Amino acid sequence: MTGAVRATIASRPRLGIMKFASCDGCQLTILDLEDHLLDLLVRFDLVEFAEASSYRSSGPFDIVLVEGSISTPEQAEEIVRIRRETPLLVTIGACATAGGIQALRNWADHDAYRAAVYAHPEYVESLATSTPISDHVAVDAELRGCPIDPGQLLELLTALTVGRRPQLPDESVCLECKRRGTVCVLVTGNGPCLGPVTHTGCGALCPAYARGCYGCFGPREAANAPSLARWFGRDGRSDADTARLFSGFTAYAPPFRSVIDSLGGPPIASHSGEDA
Amino acid sequence: MVMTSAAVPGFLPRAGLDRLLDLLAADGRRVIGPTVGQGAVVYDEIHHASDLPAGWTADQAPGSYRLRQTGTERQFDYAVGPTSWKHETFPPRVPLTIGRRVNGQVTFEDALPAAPPVAFLGVRGCEIAALLTQDAVLARGIAVDRDYAARRAAALIIAVECVTPADTCFCTSMGTGPEVTTGFDLAMTELDDGFVVRAGSPAGERLLERLELTAADPGRTTAAQDAVAAARERMGDPVPTAGLPARLIAAAESPQWAEIAERCLACANCTLVCPTCFCTGVTQVSDLDGFEATAERTWDSCFTLGFSKVAGGNFRPRVQDRYRQWLTHKFATWWDQFGMSGCVGCGRCITWCPVGIDVRAELMAVAPPPPALKAAVGIIEPARPTTVKSVPPAASAALLTAPIPLPAVEELPPTYARTFVAERRRETVDTVTLRFDTSDPDLLAGRPGQFVMAALPAFSAAPISVSRFHRDGLELTIRAAGAATRALCELRRGDSVGLRGPMGRGWPVDAAEGHDVVIVTGGIGLAPLRPLVDALLADRTRFREIRLLYGARSPADRLYVEELSELAARPDLDVGQIVDRAGPDWFGRVGVVTGLFDQGHLDGPNAVAYVCGPERMMTATVDVLRDRGVSDDRIFVTLERHMECGVGLCGHCQLGKSFVCRDGPVFSLAEMGPAFGREGL
Incomplete structure (x- = not known):
């Protein structure tokens, strides 16, 4: 997280939580932060949260947490737009950071899979690959895991509030x-x-x-x-x-x-x- | 019936073990000892003798540990398992301080937990050596880990000699076992029907008296000795240690390191199961706003990338460098630092390496003993003492014979002194100088080149060189390089910060007496040299010509601009300035700082040089200085390393045999030897 990025973030930053191809489990981890949710709402202006509300904002946001992998052509365009409008983009979970379990299809015959699963595969517009967000746009920070760890999520949000580097060690x-x-x-x-x-x-x-x-x-x-x-x-x-x-x-x-x-x-x- | 005394070993029938446990409990001691758990013999709380691993042993091999039943009643028939006593004396997580921030003011208070009385039951010879080794590191240096000292003093050591070494054991080579000779309160040796028990301290003698044992008959005493001797025989001498430290240092560039890195996972298991590894990091556990944060000391390892991270990058990015750091430290530079080996031969790193890397084999491959070398080229000679500088295991054992008296915890200094910002001056776009008022005698007694640890709640403490000493305070010049330094730079007049120090060894001012002085620096590197300039000018007649050569990226990146003009106007000081990129207002030199050497004559053989700047600038400067005849013992540089503790306890800043924070940050090139400018150290 660079100082320049931080400087553009307001004192009560506008936060968006979005999803692409994923099971929503990481977003549920956020909802499960029950004891901290009210505190978080004081510090962050939670504008959009896909799992919690059907409300969709046109943005822009100061911080966007992205769950899910890029699995359709539409998603591939959408993430580029979000990145362009967002000073701080954080990917959350195994799908967003590594492509997820659905990335196993990257080794398979996409058309055969589609035909095996759907009665009308021609209605399904999907890419042959499921790829992490960082394959498409630059990412400022990532939270790993399936699902993410609530402690790491709180650490990230705390670091954003305090203005320090999140302690997310990359050790074994x-x-x-x-x-x-x-x-x-x-x-x-x-x-x-x-x-x-x-x-x-x-x-x-x-x-x-x-x-x-x-x-x-x-x-x-x-x-x-x-x-x-x-x-x-x-x-x-x-x-x-x-x-x-x-x-x-x-x-x-x-x-x-x-x-x-x-x-x-x-x-x-x-x-x-x-x-x- | 003969009662036991300090000199006469007693016999404790197996059924009497519970009496021992009862006595320890009556003394208010928690007893930690071996028990079967998670598929291994682990150390955990012991309430009854039935908690002990009766009839269990384990087969150990590189990367493999399997419990097995022996069919006997013996309770200590295993070799050391995955846990070590450092879990108790040096726990994985210990709260150090609680920092609070209220209305811009900070406070720090100690958060060290109490250390209630405890007894360790079943401590092996190698493990006593490990405790004594950590004593030397954590309780005998210039600084003392207070939590460790308190826990160690609270622990009663009941040793049980090892008679069943594993295939991974090599205490015989390291001179630490299997016999228990020192560092214990009680020592027991297990026989089929009970234990031969002797006391090793006044506390042990008192306990032995209260056990009211009969004296062990000669047959049992002999059987006990024979059992330990047989264990020694079985292990042999798998790691010939003669000359090992010198051989390892000489093997610094061996291709073997890269070969090991093909297998090594850098997962850190070896260091965490090691009973002597002591490296730690500090993590901040804070509330959402960072108004209150607890700094926790956490087990770390030289195998993680974060361990050797500095603002400018990482000084040990490759796994082969990390493995070399670990092995060389354990078996070679530990001798330089603490006068003993860092390895006690317990074999844990072998068993618990997930891919079975055997340190015994790697040592022999990286630094083979000379006879083996000769064998490799076909000359077979009988093994005999080598001519290489030898450090026999006996030397290590000798150092371990006398347990170190532990310092009284209450005498140790507190953590951070709250200090207020008296003045704030912006130097460049990202650098400010803060002047702090303080009456703290320690802080005021600092010397040029020393640094302080500056702490704000919720941020990691940052090592900052003192850029000026005043009678009633000091100045710090800080560049906003990371989050902590950015927060420090944002401090305003009247704000407070926690300061600890000053630390390290500063610039040797006296070394310049009667000599020409050349000070070469770049960018923010001028800050730690400013107190040196102050000291030289305060006693100007002691020194011959003084030159200050200062390079910066651009005119606007220079520190202390007005002061530099004043200095340049002095007749007794020559100031040269140069910038990489000039603006329209710059009429001075353009280029790198070494370009300034072409102005004026440098009487190399008669000069003393002080250098501070980015690594590449220092290397280039040193090349020029050597070229002009300045000798290595008169070239002083200061190093930036990852520092957490500032007092030689956390291990992060190690460079070969040195702790940069404690032995540096200022070194002469002669002291650094080949370590200067070399990658991966």
Whole structure:
């Protein structure tokens, strides 16, 4: 967040919360900030909030939180317009930051999928790919996760209010496991875990329940996914099974994507339409 | 029946363990010890002997840990697991201070939690060494981590000697075990029917007396010793440490680092399971408005990118640099810093590396012992002591023999002194100078080149060089580079801020006595040099010719413009100024600061140089100075590193063997050696 951007933001900034291709779960996380909602409304002029109200504003906004990936030609145009009019654009969630689970179609035959799902595929205008917002426009900050973490969201909004850089570390999930005293599930054999290559922010939720991280926050900085994939393959796991581990909500994010490619693509793409 | 005394070990039947636990509870101590949880032997609260992992052990290998039942009643038949005692003595999150802002005024108060009495049950030899190692780092330096010191003093150490080392263990190589020889209150050795117990401190002796044990018979005493000796035998000496520090330093450019980085995930697990790793960051936990914020000390790691982030970028972006920093610090520069090894050989980093990187193998690959080198080229010689500078493990053990007396917590200084802005002057478009009034004797006693940590609630504290000392205050010149410095720049007259310091080692003024002085600086780099100029001019006759060479991006980017004109008018000081880009009003030189060296003669062999500016400017300047014959021990530079604590405790600012905040920020080139200008350190 640059000083120039900050300087253009009013004392009670106009906030818009919008969505593209997504399940709305991240917006629900915002609604779930129940104890803080009134405080937030004092500090932010919440002009538009897709999940909470059908009211649509023509803008402009000081800050826009965007949920969802770009999945249709219309969305691809819309995000360019929003970016042009918005000083501070923040993407929220795995769809907006990595393309989401729907980005698995990027490996598949788009027309075949459309024909398998819809009775009249010709009515459905979708792009062959689902891509993160940052593939289309510059993004000022991003909140990862499927869904986003309420703590990180509050930290972002607090930082915007106070005027400091949000503390959103790009380290591995492992640090949080260790800080909270969770024993490594990968080492004890309680399952494969993407935590070492995954962006922190969830508070290391899954390993605390004795299951591996499935990477919903996407790759972290310097994510050495190939090394972890090699390790997964060591104890007899097939390439397809290793690829499946990376083929989740953030499969299309680059280091995960290339690992999946090197292992022959996400297993789902090789199935027939009915199986998928 | 012979009763035990300090000199005679006692025998505690297995059924008597609960009596020990009861005594500890009666003393108001929480007992932390081994228990089975989450598929491992972890340390947690122990209420009854039945909480202990009776009949459990674990098979450990690089990247693998599997619990296994032994079919015996033994309660301590495992090797160290994923948790270490630092969870108790150095918890992952500790609130440090609470900062508040009310009507523009700030206050800071200590938020350190209390440290109630505790007993650690089942501490291994390697783990005692780890506690003593962290004592040296956190409680024996120029600064003391108050929370650590309090927790450490509150802990009673009940050791249980290790007789079942894992395949990942190498305490024998590091000289820390398996025998327990120091740093304990009680030490026990487990036999099939109970424990041989001895005291290692007055507190342990009192506890032993209250246990009212019978003396251990010679058969049991011998069996106990034999069991530990057998453990030693089983481990062998997997990491020959003779000359290891020197070999590692010499291997700084080894291609092996890049090879390790192919496998290393930089996930930080090794550093967090390590019982001696002490690096921390500070996070701000604030309310929505930032009116109240708690600064928390949080476990950090040299493997994260944020760890080595500075305003200008990152000094350790590559994973191979981070791995090298970790390994070299553990096994080499820790000796320079603390006179001991940073590794105790517990093997946690091996077991808990998610991709099974084995530090023993990497050490041998990166810095092979000379015989192995010779073997590699086909010359086979019997292993014998090498001629390389050797630091035997015994030296480490010797340093660990006497536990360090811990300082009394109440004697330690408070955190931030509230200080008021008396004057605010804009220097450039993004830089202001703030003058603070203070009567704080510590702040007033600062020397040129030292810095202070400046804190506002909800912002991370920023290290700022003092740009002038007054009898009743000091000045800070601050550029709005990030959020914290921007908030500082926005302070107005009458506002307050928390200041801590001054810190670090400043410019050595006396080194210039009788010499020519050349001060070379760029941009905001003039700020930390201004008190040096003040000091030189205050005692002008002690020095020969003084030249100040100042470069800036443009005329408008210069600091202290009026002052520079006044200085330039002085007959006893030569001021040269140059800018990268001139405007219509600029009639001076255009170019980079090294261009100023062509004016006037520089008597290199007789000169002392002080340099501060952007990294590239400093490197270029040093090249010219060396070229003109200024020797490395007379070229002083100041470094910008990521600093969180300012007193050598957080680990962020490490550069080779130095903590920049504590040992610097001013260094001579001779002190820095090959570290100057090198990437990735």
